[in-house]
Amino acid sequence: MGIRTVRWLTAVYMIAFLIAVTWPGFLLFNRVTPIIFGLPFNLFCIALFIVFGMVVLSLLYHSEQSHDDEKR
Amino acid sequence: MERWQIIGLIIAVYLGVTLSIGLLSGRRASKSVQGYVAGDRDFGLLVMYFVLGASVFSAFAFLGGPGWAYSRGAAAFYILCYGVLGMTPYFFIGPKAAELGRRNGYVTQAQLICGRFPSRLLSVLIATLTLIAFLPYITLQMRGAGIVIEAVTDGNVPLWAGAAVAYGVVMIYVLFSGVSAVGWTNTFQGFFMLAIAWSLGLYLPIELYGGVGQMFEQIQAERPELLTVPGLTASGDPWSWGGYSSAIIVSAVGLMMWPHLFMKAFTARSDRTLRRTVVLFPTFQLFLIPVFLIGFAGVLYPASPESSDFILPFMILNSDLPAIVVGLFCAGALSASMSTGDSLMHAAASVTVEDGLGPFIKLSDQQQRRLIQGFVLITGLVAYYFAINDSSSLVVLLLTSYGLICQLAPPIVAALYWRRATTPGVAAGFAAGSGVAIFFFLTGYFGADLRPFDLHEGVLGLIVHVPTMIIVSLLTKPQPEACQAAFVELRENTK
Known part of the structure; x- marks a missing residue:
């Protein structure tokens, strides 16, 4: 994936994240059941968004780093 | 030996270890302002990770987080939501700021903004608002430390003495070793906090x-209102979606704009280190989940503490654990308070000298360093005065400090990315945004809540801030080409 694609992907994910955790996006996830890994469904979803966020960020890291290395 | 004496002894050992780490860490740093404030720009990944992570685990998260989960339920979830959002822009802004810092010798955030937009007024304005936002923050960290020590020693060590001892230690290592001590003690304290948060x-x-699942099932059966967002307000009424959502936005915008965090860009060894720190940072958000579980565990507990902020020490003391374990838990809570407090005191003093006084008096490097150390002492004493006296009104101030801090975001972004931004535009926007935030805060404080949709005053400030900055910038004369290019086109020029 090109550096621009990854930057766009990150931006899109972060905007989606923002919409998903605030009103009205979070209404979709705002339930207690099913309880997953001991956590209420809404709390579990937030945790999941954070984990995906880290995956996106590490993708961004590798793309930016190899981009910098090529330039050098 | 009595139970409280064993606990006290463990806390004393913990404080001793922290102090020695703090003092030893400063030996390698140079005796200059760069060494004291920016750690000679030589922090590696481990230290950067814990310096930034420890700030999330402040006394607010450790005492306030369980307190929120306990009394306000799912309202506490907002604390988890803003970390990733707030940290991501730093992936780009951080390395850029670091590069400018290396080139022009910046060690604070205002120096960076005023490097692009030269204005002594702006510099002083930023320094003043930073201090207004910092003081209640430091005070509450100190008070938190005092509360924990008083609670676990059955009152044998009163709040004033506990806060004095814990922050005496902080003061000594910050005075002697500067930001290196902040970095290395935070690393030690970070490990400690994590172990304790998870086990408890x-x-x-x-x-x-x-x-854990059974706990939530029981809460769902008896207090279901606690488990759906946006949870409750402090008085127990349902919280609004506007309040919940704008709290996330303000915190996300403000997170890395806190000067004690932003300044750490100048301490990183390389861009690679900074970026890796950003990628790993969200793990600290996940580490907050067990902290919330502690609070939720108190919900159906038959007895209750006098204030919801005491839920953590309350649950620890009522859990029939051996004294040694209780002592370790308390050391963890102290870690949370001290690892944030040290960073704040250090940043407050650095900002006062570099941005508040720096533009007006010419000082040698040696004098600046001395002056910063003097202000560490002053900041500590002022905060201590408030901490041991009644500071209930300060809690209200703390809630609004994010509203002021997030006003630093538009100037930073404009300085680094917008060519057409001008000094009058940025100054006008900053003043207007902060003014609006303060206006809505004060009217709310005196009983007339004028905020539409229960939005956070910081968001309202930004709504006025950004258009003001853009319009005034476009109406005033563009900056000289060289001045813009030095900041905006940095990346292209260096490679």
């Missing part, structure tokens, strides 16, 4: 309810 967060629900 899992132990309490299992011990009291038979498991």
